[in-house]
Amino acid sequence: IGRNGAGKSTLLKLLTRTSVPTCGSMETRGRLSALLELGMGSHMDFSGRVNAKMTCQMMGLTTEESHELLPRIAEFSELGDYFDQPMRVYSTGMQVRLAFSAATAVRPEILIVDEALSVGDAYFQHKCIERIRSFREQGTTLLFVSHDPGAVKSLCERALLIEDGVILQDGPSDSVLDYYNARIARASSEEEIRQLEGEDGISTRSGTGNVRIESVEMENRAGETARAFSVGDAAVIRCRVRFRKPMDNPTVGILVRDRMGGDVFGINSFHLGAATPACAPGDTLEAAFSLVLNLGPGNYSLSVAVHPGDSHLIENCDWWDRCLVFQVVPGSGPSFVGLASLPAEVEVKKETS
Structure with a gap:
């Protein structure tokens, strides 16, 4: 590449x-x-x-x-x-x-x-x-x-x-693609790219540093921190960020990838229509994304980004690839194959001649 x-x-x-x-x-x-x-x-x-x-x-x-x-x-x-x-x-x-x-x-x-x-x-x-x-x-x-x-x-x-x-x-x-994407998404010469080794393997962080993602956690329906869920479980992704410079319209986004690194689902607060207040240096912001994990059984990674407005192409403040890894296991519903569990019904009729 x-x-x-x-x-x-x-x-x-x-x-x-x-x-x-x-x-x-x-x-x-x-x-x-x-x-x-x-x-x-x-x-x-x-x-x-x-x-x-x-x-x-x-x-x-x-x-x-x-x-x-x-x-x-x-x-x-x-x-x-x-x-x-x-x-x-x-x-x-x-x-x-x-x-x-x-x-x-x-x-x-x-x-x-x-x-x-x-x-x-x-x-x-x-x-x-x-x-x-x-x-x-x-x-x-x-x-x-x-x-x-x-x-x-x-x-x-x-x-x-x-x-x-x-x-x-x-x-x-x-890992190499994350590093490459961070390079081509840089908005200014001040942006830094770092590769970190943690519990879930190597993660890549890039950004100007004007905003810092301090923590990312996943919670189950009981509000407990979790890394394993069943197909169809409700989950909350809670992101906490701290501002080092003022920003009028901060946006927090999440991206779920499969074990091969393929994009599965991404969304941000801007596209969800959430009103985010202007923030000054020292302010902290918490974004809690609620979603239903209609995903196929397997391991998935989560990436989080903070930027102003619609896109990180304007200014990439902090992009944290693979900040955590979570697992989806089979649930009580019918077995299926693939990445997504789509609500499905079937009606079978026998025709006699």
Whole structure:
């Protein structure tokens, strides 16, 4: 991950030998497949079938092996008659379908993907993600460049943050992404970013320091501090903040994430229409969010932020990622799968002829 121009795509081109390094060395082991820039390695006047065969041969497969894989590539790409049409009539989404289907027709030891999937349609993206996950379970190493934090957290346990060709962070995906998000959300050069280690693992704090989140707690329906809840339980998230500088319209927000770091639910006092008083240095403010935990069983993390107005993009005063972790366990209701417990009813009727 990293900003545009950080060197991410350049690194991938070096690893795939499409660019030559000025110094240093690289070593790769095993068959490597890559999806870099759309159209790279393709001939637009040739059909999808011919280009797919060329891709297989560039991966080191023989002519016979490449020919045997063509039906599998055509089936996965779902291009239909377009598979035998020139690529110049393909949309960008169709190019992605062909490129991914050909590059993954045989499971590689190393799979490199550079943002190519972002231009495909949602249906095919899901197919691609499922194939990538299947490859990972079988031992394939995935090197993935993306500006989509959800995709990075879902597909990768480890992340590298690159800036100006230098690795700034290397570690668990959620920690590195929190650090990266804190960097790009900085509103002024005075903002600080710190990574702290606590009971619930490493958390990231960033902000100008004009406001300080002093404590965050979760309470059950009895008003007791708790970290474990049943599906559908009522809970209160209580946040206490102290002001170091005056603020006219302070906003407190919460964000719940799943164990993979995916955003599950976020809300703030501004969007809830809560009237927050102006605060002076030394004042404290308490925000208590009441909600029902209609979440699937599992572990979740909580992040809290304080900023003026609608968004932290105006000024990020204090953003505390993963300030606590809580658990949701099965309740007395019907069993279900997924992240959310949606109220559901079913009516079944038998029709007789």
